[in-house]
Amino acid sequence: MSTGRKDINSIPRYEISRRGAFGSHKRAGAVGRDMDMTRRPRRLRRDGVRGLVSETTLNASDLIAPVFVDATTEARVPIESMPGHERVPVSEAVARVEEVLATGVEAVIVFGVPESKDERGSRAWAEDGVVQEAVRRITAETDAYVITDVCLCEYTEHGHCGVLASDARENWEERRSDPGVAGGARTGGGLTVKNDETLDLLARTAVSHVEAGADMVAPSSMADGQVGALRAALDEAGHENVPVMAYAVKYESAFYGPFRDAADGAPAFGDRRHYQMDPANGREAMRMAERDAAEGADVLMVKPALPYLDVVADVRREFDHPVAAYNVSGEYAMLKAAGEKGWLDATESAYESVLSIKRAGADLIITYFAEDIARSLP
Incomplete structure (x- = not known):
């Protein structure tokens, strides 16, 4: 045999x-x-023919640039942990997007930092909210394709991605101090976010973004049923042609640190282990993607990208939906830091990293390197 x-x-x-x-x-x-x-094989690695037989080509049209709009400032604020990026005031949102467009990148994903926060994150769906105001201006004055992130973590006082149980903080403090509880502070106090109550708020937020002019919405809270809730709400409001890009496979990752600095969205207590995925799980990723596809997702996203290229490839193979991957803030920051130290070429390593994400199967790539890469393309 x-x-x-x-x-x-x-x-x-x-x-x-x-x-x-x-x-x-x-x-x-x-x-x-x-x-x-x-x-x-070396015959096809020589100049002239090497490009002709290249299997993967990266284009500016593959890339989506994140834009952070901050209602608490009147001037641009550099993001210390993400060199080269800034939070911009609403008045500068159009100028910021025009900078992106000038590089050849055609799409942006907008994140907001509100002027105030509360327990339920009510500024997330406010008609005059920071994202809503920014989107109105961007869509009125540019040709950018505008995607909005739909979550509550930037808008809640506690920094979690939905409605908290009333005793969430108390339970977390109690469990953290109990030496008999496995995991200690990493337990997060059990299920702190109330899933089904959160769905309504996410749906309201998505509708408000679309009515302000968003071309696509991307729910990222990892609430069960979030795609179906958004799809139903958008259809009911007459926005049946607006696509939903699902954060279908979103891991609870150590690579998110700089983003939480950029978006002012870190949890005030606990962590997000009870609603974001375990990095150890690959088969679960297929179940998550299948669920979101069944609920009406138009695009399936994997986040982060580089540590999960196997998952990107699996989603590409198993589903015929467009696949997105998020090259997250920590992936960006570590290459930038190594580049500043002179330990590697930041431009070349960024290009190679994002090229590998496309080679793995991503059709759309959200990356903080979008402008740098687009400028370097022939």
């Missing part, structure tokens, strides 16, 4: 002819048999 493995004795050996001062001689391979050198 064949095992699918090659018998080492069946692998051709080679003989190399040499001519020296004492005449020609042959240096035999392991068993002295001639190797068939008909196939020489």
